[in-house]
Amino acid sequence: MANDPVGPGDRAALVLFSGGQDSATCLAWALDRFDRVETLGFDYGQRHRVELDRRAALREGLTRIVPAWASRLGDDHTLALDALGQVSETALTRDAAIGYEASGLPNTFVPGRNIVFLTFAAALAYRRGLRHVVGGMCETDYSGYPDCRDDTIKALQVALNLGMERRFVLHTPLMWLDKAQTWGLAESLGGRPLVDLIVEESHTCYLGERGQRHPWGYGCGTCPACRLRADGYARFTAA
Template sequence: MQNQPPHHTSALVLFSGGQDSTTCLAQALSRYPRVETLGFDYGQRHSVELQARTVVLRELRERFPAWSERLGEDHMLDLAVLGKVSETSLTRDMAFRMEESGLPNTFVPGRNLLFLTLAAALAYRRGIQVIVTGVCETDFSGYPDCRDDTMKALQVALSLGMDHRFLIDTPLMWIDKAATWRLAEELGQASGVPGGGQALVDLIVEHTHTCYLGDRVHRQDWGYGCGSCPACGLRARGWERYRAVG
């Protein structure tokens, strides 16, 4: 894995407690001497992910000692206002469907824009150079705020607006969910922990949360979830492809 330039010594990971952000966190821990995490409570229906965050952080510390030394403070911001201004199936009790715009109603307008702006403000205060987010333009639902062009524009705007050179790192931008599973395995293998590849995959299966309905009752091969929402569908298909070649 390619190392970052020497001046990139710290990273702030947008960490939801899901598969993607956990993989991004593992990669950051393999690259940067100092890593902090940031989560958001925006009134999401699947608020169980906020509980998953603390469990995943604890498990990472316990199972990967070298990473534990690098893993610093965890931050949580209350963004209830986002839920109040969003009429979406992630912030309201409504069925998942496609809108006339061609986007699914799981799209929360402005979510990633707001997340990254606040992350940059926190990173500025904490003296952190890199902001890591798990957005992806390969296996995604067409969200415009997950696109590479959006991330590049935000990087420029935030760096100019705060007069601080930020790097927005998007490790998953051009890989699908199967490759995300493989990346987690590779990161675990490189961690120095015996059996670390399988250990990290098992941690993601057992403790991360992705299901939009917040289902922690039904245990699938790939983890807990309803098995029918869009997030579960992406995770399940990625798992099947990953296992088929593994």
């Protein structure tokens, strides 16, 4: 949603990095564009907390795939947002079957999650002197979450800039890509080694299942996140 940054003092970014496919692709995208990139993960009581455990291997793997990225990859941060899990009764934050609410939204929707994430990310970016914030929000292949929409991100950028008197730029490089195109973006950034790294090390499954290995990675294979990832990978490899 923003042009690439310019200027020697405008080359640092903070990536919302969960340890999933989308955030790993966004981290590669940022490392390809910025001189310094820091990462931020959130522990909010998610059932698939195993995703946070994948982050170190992904960060290390990225620096092996493209050696130039090693000097650009900066500090990693993790923030505990337990309150978000406490105020939400969703299938992502409690042991419940995944389904749909009366509103039509899936019960994996954690109200306010991306709004809270980006607000805390901007606060950290403020302290760290980082202007650019990168997130994997997407409204092409997604579950209908309203806080993944482009309009939401644009409105939040305005609010953050007004509320903090900064000129933050919120980048969403996956916003208009489907999952097959997201796999393709990873390949364009780091070749087949990056695709293989994301398959092997990232985690997307909502149930936190890492016992079964599929061609597209680990997961239960039936939750909405697994189905989206599997379908995208099949279309990507068939192209």
